[in-house]
Amino acid sequence: MNASREVVAILGGTGKEGQGLALRFAARGRPVILGSREAEKGRRIAEELNARLSSNLVTGNTNFEAARDGAVILSTLPYLGHLETATELRDSLAGKLVVTATIRWPPGLDGLPSAAEDLARALDGSTRVAAAFQTVSASSLKKLEGEPEDVLVFADSLDTRREAIVLVDSTGLRGIEGGSLEKTRVAEALTGVLLGINKAYGVKSTGIRITGLP
Amino acid sequence: MNASREVVAILGGTGKEGQGLALRFAARGRPVILGSREAEKGRRIAEELNARLSSNLVTGNTNFEAARDGAVILSTLPYLGHLETATELRDSLAGKLVVTATIRWPPGLDGLPSAAEDLARALDGSTRVAAAFQTVSASSLKKLEGEPEDVLVFADSLDTRREAIVLVDSTGLRGIEGGSLEKTRVAEALTGVLLGINKAYGVKSTGIRITGLP
Numbered sequence: 001m002n003a004s005r006e007v008v009a010i011l012g013g014t015g016k017e018g019q020g021l022a023l024r025f026a027a028r029g030r031p032v033i034l035g036s037r038e039a040e041k042g043r044r045i046a047e048e049l050n051a052r053l054s055s056n057l058v059t060g061n062t063n064f065e066a067a068r069d070g071a072v073i074l075s076t077l078p079y080l081g082h083l084e085t086a087t088e089l090r091d092s093l094a095g096k097l098v099v100t101a102t103i104r105w106p107p108g109l110d111g112l113p114s115a116a117e118d119l120a121r122a123l124d125g126s127t128r129v130a131a132a133f134q135t136v137s138a139s140s141l142k143k144l145e146g147e148p149e150d151v152l153v154f155a156d157s158l159d160t161r162r163e164a165i166v167l168v169d170s171t172g173l174r175g176i177e178g179g180s181l182e183k184t185r186v187a188e189a190l191t192g193v194l195l196g197i198n199k200a201y202g203v204k205s206t207g208i209r210i211t212g213l214p
Numbered sequence: 215m216n217a218s219r220e221v222v223a224i225l226g227g228t229g230k231e232g233q234g235l236a237l238r239f240a241a242r243g244r245p246v247i248l249g250s251r252e253a254e255k256g257r258r259i260a261e262e263l264n265a266r267l268s269s270n271l272v273t274g275n276t277n278f279e280a281a282r283d284g285a286v287i288l289s290t291l292p293y294l295g296h297l298e299t300a301t302e303l304r305d306s307l308a309g310k311l312v313v314t315a316t317i318r319w320p321p322g323l324d325g326l327p328s329a330a331e332d333l334a335r336a337l338d339g340s341t342r343v344a345a346a347f348q349t350v351s352a353s354s355l356k357k358l359e360g361e362p363e364d365v366l367v368f369a370d371s372l373d374t375r376r377e378a379i380v381l382v383d384s385t386g387l388r389g390i391e392g393g394s395l396e397k398t399r400v401a402e403a404l405t406g407v408l409l410g411i412n413k414a415y416g417v418k419s420t421g422i423r424i425t426g427l428p
Binding site for chain 1: 324325326351361362363390391392396397399400404408410411412415417419420421424428
């Protein structure tokens with residue numbers, strides 16, 4: 001089975017970040033389920049994305065059905081409530097790769113854990129948790145062929161990082177080995193700096209590129 | 215007077231980072247004083263850099279003389295002892311722009327202040343303190359025409375940030391408005407992530423580029 005054809009479920013997928021990711025997967029031929037609190041909202045936004053792409057690869061449903069039916073899980077759940085939702089979905093997430101883009105807010109210079117670390121703790125070893133897309137804005141995601149941008153990928157096991165990097169690469173961005181899940185704090189804090197840069201320069205969506213790689 | 219011809223003094227300038235910065239300034243026609251604990255070492259390394267550039271723009275001296283004679287100050291002092299040295303030089307630094315590249319080690323996910331914040335506190339309002347070059351490796355600096363790389367610049371006042379950005383830009387790198395001095399913690403922690411990336415990819419000098427700017 002071609003891994004890149006596995007269904008990606010996006011929890012909280014009707015938000016801007018989730019929509020941007022769904023567009024990128026579907027534009028590259030991959031089926032996506034948008035999870036939402038309300039199935040109807042999930043379906044409506046899925047149809048909007050399909051119309052934009054002239055495709056039928058995006059479907060919408062509740063977060064519960066999305067978690068159950070997705071082979072791979074991306075979370076763009078908002079920080080407020082992300083742990084409660086993930087905990088409710090625990091059985092459906094067990095054994096799967098869960099890549100979270102959720103950012104602790106306000107982001108951290110203060111020694112507190114990142115949203116990704118909290119998620120891994122809440123799921124308690126039953127899933128492979130990675131963090132990615134923290135620094136990538138929704139509007140960068142929606143520009144399907146924008147300026148090359150990198151995505152720092154964090155997880156405690158090298159295998160999980162590699163698996164998540166394959167997922168990131170399949171969106172057309174470049175996944176970079178960022179290190180252990182704890183270092184997601186750096187990506188969260190960097191996102192705070194990028195938002196300040198947006199404001200200082202009057203732009204909407206700065207991101208990062210790692211220089212010096214082969 | 216052309217500001218870009220003002221003498222730059224680099225405290226701790228005989229280390230690799232200081233040498234890389236000195237090369238970049240002198241290669242663009244700007245006089246540099248390398249400060250060192252030993253004047254003799256400063257002079258020797260200044261001569262090596264002059265030989266490499268076929269120039270006579272680099273001189274070497276003690277940190278004390280460098281701080282006194284520099285119009286603008288860059289600090290690449292090692293973390294261990296940087297505050298003691300800066301405190302000793304306090305009178306010479308008063309009223310000047312001091313841009314520090316020093317990184318707290320190990321860099322921080324823990325809520326502790328950055329080296330730059332400590333420096334500003336030690337100098338107690340008598341100088342304009344900015345932070346820059348945290349994420350830039352010495353080997354990137356030594357490649358005078360390497361891959362374009364950005365430098366996050368932090369200071370508590372907008373005027374100081376702008377002044378420091380002009381200094382950074384004059385090295386051929388691009389200075390970016392990073393925000394208040396406290397955010398230097400993010401650049402320090404990001405440097406820790408970059409060192410992990412170097413290791414993961416078997417390279418020597420990754421850095422960052424900010425995407426999405428005009």
